[in-house]
Structure formats: C-alpha cells, structure tokens
Amino acid sequence: MSGKSSREARREERLQAESEGGREGRRKRLLQIGSAAAFLVVAAVLVMIVLSANHSSGGDTNLEDVGLVNRQLHGIPQNGMVLGDPQAKVKLIEFGDLKCPVCKGFSEEIIPDVIDSKVRSGEAKIEFRNYTIIDRESTPAGAAAVAAGEQGLAWSFIELFYRNQGLETSSYVTDEFLTAIARGASVPDIGKWNEARKSKLVLGLVRRTTEEAEKLGFTGTPSFAVTGPGTKGIEPLATPGSAGAIEEAIDGAR
Amino acid sequence: MTEGSSTSFPVMKLPAEGTLRMIATFAAAFGIGVAAYIAIADSGGGAPVCLAGGSGCQTVANSTYSHLLGVNIAAFGIAGYVLLLVASLLRGDAARMGGFGLSLVGFGYSVYLTYLELFKIEAICQWCVASAILMAILFGLNAIRMVGYVGRPDER
Numbered sequence: 001m002s003g004k005s006s007r008e009a010r011r012e013e014r015l016q017a018e019s020e021g022g023r024e025g026r027r028k029r030l031l032q033i034g035s036a037a038a039f040l041v042v043a044a045v046l047v048m049i050v051l052s053a054n055h056s057s058g059g060d061t062n063l064e065d066v067g068l069v070n071r072q073l074h075g076i077p078q079n080g081m082v083l084g085d086p087q088a089k090v091k092l093i094e095f096g097d098l099k100c101p102v103c104k105g106f107s108e109e110i111i112p113d114v115i116d117s118k119v120r121s122g123e124a125k126i127e128f129r130n131y132t133i134i135d136r137e138s139t140p141a142g143a144a145a146v147a148a149g150e151q152g153l154a155w156s157f158i159e160l161f162y163r164n165q166g167l168e169t170s171s172y173v174t175d176e177f178l179t180a181i182a183r184g185a186s187v188p189d190i191g192k193w194n195e196a197r198k199s200k201l202v203l204g205l206v207r208r209t210t211e212e213a214e215k216l217g218f219t220g221t222p223s224f225a226v227t228g229p230g231t232k233g234i235e236p237l238a239t240p241g242s243a244g245a246i247e248e249a250i251d252g253a254r
Numbered sequence: 255m256t257e258g259s260s261t262s263f264p265v266m267k268l269p270a271e272g273t274l275r276m277i278a279t280f281a282a283a284f285g286i287g288v289a290a291y292i293a294i295a296d297s298g299g300g301a302p303v304c305l306a307g308g309s310g311c312q313t314v315a316n317s318t319y320s321h322l323l324g325v326n327i328a329a330f331g332i333a334g335y336v337l338l339l340v341a342s343l344l345r346g347d348a349a350r351m352g353g354f355g356l357s358l359v360g361f362g363y364s365v366y367l368t369y370l371e372l373f374k375i376e377a378i379c380q381w382c383v384a385s386a387i388l389m390a391i392l393f394g395l396n397a398i399r400m401v402g403y404v405g406r407p408d409e410r
Contacts, residue, residue: 034400049366105377
C-alpha cells in the first residue's frame, strides 16, 4: 500500500468514526428525550389518579341522573315502599341496603328491565325493604327512603340514591346528601320528611325489615323474595343473577 | 436479526425493526377496530355488548368518565390508533419517536382508565380491557423500537 492511499484510508476511518460519533450523540439525545417523556407521562398518570381518588365520583350533592330516574319511573304508581299497581297480585320484595354497591348494580342494570316488563304492565309490584348490613350509615339512608315513601316517593328516592351512591367504605350519608336526594326525588315537604326520617316509627321499621331479612335466611344484599297466588307466603329467591330469573319467579307466582 | 449494540448500551439481541413495525401495524389496526366499535355503539345511544356476558360495558359506557370534553374517549382512541398505525408504517427517527410518544401517552391513559374502572366506576368493560392490552403491546413494541433503533440507520 502506498503512503498516499494509506493516508486516505486513515482519513476515511476518521470521518467514519466522526460520523458514528455524531450518530451516537444524536441517539443519546433522542433516548434522553424519550426517557424524559416517559417520566412525565408516569408523573401525569399518578397525578390524575391521586386527583381522581380525592374527588368523589358519588355521594356528593351535585346529583346525577335525576332525569333518567324520572323517566324510568314515570307513570308508575308509588305507594309507601311499593312501586307499581297496588292491585297487582304478585309482589316482588327487594331486601336492599342503599349503601350496597351490588344493589346499585341491580338498580341500574336489572331492576329497570323488570320494571319495564312486569311492573309497568301491572303484572307485578315491587316493594323495597331495608336490610341494613353495610355500616352505620345504612340505617339513616334507609330511614330517609321510608320517610320519602310516606310522601309517595320512596322509589324515586331509592333509585336516585343508587345513581349517586358514594364509595361503600366512605362516609357520605350526611344530612346535606340525603336532603339533596330528597329534593332531587321531588319530595314535596322536606320539613315533614326530615322529621319522619328521624322518628322512632321509621327507624323501627328499618330495624324490623332487617330482622325479617335475617329470619328469611338472607345473608347479603340485594336479596329478593316473591309472593303471589302461586306461592306459599313469601318465597325467597336470594340474589338472582339476571332480570330473566326475576321475571321467571314473578311468572311462577301468578 | 439486527443487533442493537452500542458503546453506551449493553449488547442485547432485539427483534428486527421490520418485525416490530409489522406487529405494531396489526396491533394498531385491531385497536382501530375495537375503538371504532365502542364509538359506534355509543353514538347510537347504546353501549358496547360485553361478549363474555355481564353489564360492565354498559355501566362503563354510561359513566361520566366515558366522555372527555363531550366527546366519547373511544374517538380519541381511534385517532391515537390511526396515528400509531401511521408511525408503524413509516421509517426513520421521527416515526420511532412519534410512535413511542403516542403509545406512551395512550398506555398511560389506559392505565388511568383501568384504575377508574376498578376503583371509581367499579365495573369492567371487556372492550376497554382489550384496548388497554393492545395499547400496552403497542407501547412495548414502540419502546423496543425506540431504544433499539433510534439514531441508527434504517434497515434496507
């Protein structure tokens, strides 16, 4: 190899090394940018989760679904704790706890179908009975529903409560929350409702229906029972998995 | 098989960039399908049907978290998957960095949405889970693509 070609070869090598060095520098910068972006996104997600955890999605006085509940119950008679035609021969009884998230799920996903298929038509009526098992806030919540029932709006109250239910483990059943639900349910006399929900009579009724649920052998909420011409008294259904199962039980009780 | 070795990183065997891009293309295409189904179901006033049964999809669709600024988040999902599809089809550092950034944001948001489903909405939508898995796959692929190939010449 001549001296000239050797110099050229060394020059080529140097240029290539410089070019590779530049590429590596650029690569390093891009990787740094990528790492910074990853750090920022992780931080942003954590902030969003913390903010979301501190902000209650339920249990506050900014009610949701007032219109939806009104539409769902529109035109169906409400008497005391009963929804539906008082003359209906079959009665479905729901033993529920207003603080129970599973009851909320039933209220939103299964009960509307039963209302549409069986209650609206007058085939059956549904009675809500308190079975207070979640915590000490379950009783005032249930009593507030019974008090709303004294003004013919128990089901509006119950459905609206479920739609705005807070986290099971949080304490959100305050006077403000209950009053907001009562107003949202259009309870006409809030003063009377307030008095009733704290009365011994109403609180005693909540306790009695809870005892009744226990006597029927229920251990969780919601639990259902059916009564009608085709049953021997109250027949427990426990917790049916679908609207179809409830509808079948109603048909069987006719 | 290309080796993603350099002076600054330990030597490790990586899948060829072409393979990563091809899998990412399929994942993004599936993602578009999933997000489009959720968006179409919502636009009709309904909710996606949970194939394995249950009503989690309806509960999630009816929750206040299903919309962002009045727009169903599935619409943002479609846009994100389309951009990820484009990034997987293109060569070069812009596509590598773009794909990584988009999938990073998409994956981060999926983590947040999964948190909401588990702890706030208390219901699981199978379609949202499918989308979250696809986004996790896309993030993994794009992360490997970026770490392994950014700043390097394109494969010929």
